[in-house]
Amino acid sequence: MAGANGGARPRLVPARMRPRDIFRVGGVGLRTRPLRAFLSALGIAIGIAAMVAVVGISSSSRAELDRMLDALGTNLLTVAPGNTMFGDAAQLPEESVAMIGRIGPVQQVSATGQLSDARVYRSDRIPEVESGGIAARAARLDLLDTVGATMASGTWLNGATARYPAVVLGATAAERLGLGSAGPDVQVYLGGRWFTVVGILAPVPLAPELDLSALIGWEAAATYLGFDGHPTTVYTRSAEQSVEAVQTVLGATANPEAPNEVKVSRPSDALEAQQATDEAFTGLLLGLGAVALLVGGVGVANTMVISVLERRAEIGLRRSLGATRGQVRTQFLAESLLLSALGGVGGVLIGIGVTSGYALSRDWPTVVPSWAMVGGVGATLLIGAFAGLYPAIRAARLAPTEALATP
Structure with missing residues (x-):
């Protein structure tokens, strides 16, 4: 449509969200519903803590065996x-x-x-x-x-x-x-x-x-x-x-x-064989930890879906004020990632604590591989991305009028 002076009206371009803004709006849902966020993060933390503790205890046991064999000889x-x-x-x-x-x-x-x-x-x-x-x-x-x-x-x-x-x-x-x-x-x-x-x-x-x-x-x-x-x-x-x-x-x-x-x-071969048996058992425990992590991811997805349903009016208001679908999608995806990251970091810390306590009780050196810690947090972010993708897309597809009409 032409203006009074015959020129075209300038097109409004939505402001870009900086990383700090994404972090802030992503944390809104966590701050307003702390108990729900804590319980969802706890599910993730339990899975990561189990996996880190299993890997840490196994690595500590291996380090103790190596130390013992160095002292006793092979x-x-x-x-x-x-x-x-x-x-x-x-x-x-x-x-x-x-x-x-x-x-x-x-x-x-x-x-x-x-x-x-x-x-x-x-x-x-x-x-x-x-x-x-x-x-x-x-x-x-x-x-x-x-x-x-x-x-x-x-x-x-x-x-x-x-x-x-x-x-x-x-x-x-x-x-x-x-x-x-x-x-x-x-x-x-x-x-x-x-x-x-x-x-x-x-x-x-x-x-x-x-x-x-x-x-x-x-x-x-x-x-x-x-x-x-x-x-x-x-x-x-x-x-x-x-x-x-x-x-x-x-x-x-x-x-x-x-x-x-x-x-x-x-005799040292027998100890090595025993260690191999322990590692097979460790693989089983890692599988159980992965199942717990998957259950935690389902909990995050459930939390995010409920969050979208409860915040339809907020989504509609943001859309009517100029927020794009991509920005809404980014908000809820960031919230899911933050929730998972909190659970991941908490789970890694709990896993390190469990490993340290068990190793000290057995007089073992405490060994938690760095790949287990980094992998634990990385796995939670991956789970969070998958868990939050559908709710984020669903939130972005809500039309402003439909969202604002929701009681």
């Missing part, structure tokens, strides 16, 4: 008797420990011999069937250093105590017997006679079978319990670069006449 190999070709239990020769010690790269070698007929009790009044599963084993004096064990109480066997009825209990064995410390007046009933408890071991990660054992000297086992001198487990430490080579010859060296009746293992 060069420990064990040799044990297998089975004969007829399925019977095999036996290692008495000379197997000495023969293994002659392998060049082998730095340390020690052994234990299980005493199958000896039972361990706190008192001689306890029924024979109630042994608590504690195994009696003959032990060589160099066992402690070879397996990397430490004493929790008392002392390890020495040249004197190894010849007399003295015993060192594993950590779990002592617990089952109700013993908290060793001493000259502390005794257990082992193999039909009393043995003095001279020491209690701390848990041995690379040789967990020792935790549930009562260890007596090699000579004492032969003197008092009829030990035949055949080792049942031989422990070796080798040069790090030669572990694989030593592992291939241990069977033939321990029992040259029947190397196929010898089992050779690497």
Whole structure:
């Protein structure tokens, strides 16, 4: 339409919304409905917190395993008797420990011999069937250093105590017997006679079978319990670069006449396998966290749809004052993203807190990968964008007259 002077009227161009304006109008719905916004953000936070905590605890566990293996070493190999070709239990020769010690790269070698007929009790009044599963084993004096064990109480066997009825209990064995410390007046009933408890071991990660054992000297086992001198487990430490080579010859060296009746293992591999199992379980927990995050996204979408329905009059007023559909769409999309971001940041902080608390309770290093934190917030923004897209488009499509006519 031409004006009075015959020229065209200038076209009104809506003002552009700056990022600060988008942030401000996007926060209007959150400020006016704080409880609803909190509950919706909480759904997102729970999902992110679960995912971050699972990843953090798994990473902390892995860091603790790495630290433990660095301290204990991965060069420990064990040799044990297998089975004969007829399925019977095999036996290692008495000379197997000495023969293994002659392998060049082998730095340390020690052994234990299980005493199958000896039972361990706190008192001689306890029924024979109630042994608590504690195994009696003959032990060589160099066992402690070879397996990397430490004493929790008392002392390890020495040249004197190894010849007399003295015993060192594993950590779990002592617990089952109700013993908290060793001493000259502390005794257990082992193999039909009393043995003095001279020491209690701390848990041995690379040789967990020792935790549930009562260890007596090699000579004492032969003197008092009829030990035949055949080792049942031989422990070796080798040069790090030669572990694989030593592992291939241990069977033939321990029992040259029947190397196929010898089992050779690497305890650190068992720990790695356990870690792999834990990681598989971690994958399951991550899946559950993702489901929780999806449920939180549905909650955000529901909140935004209700917000659009409740604020039709506001939308109509903004449109009648010149706001474009794009600006209305941007407003509600920004609100959804802000809501999700609050939940994401809160969830990351909660996840870090849970990881730290659990790691401290287990005396682990606290490790939360940066990718988990960044990915957690990024996932919430993605969920928020999808959750808010439909409500934002719906709000933008409302005609001003229709919106203002809404009661």
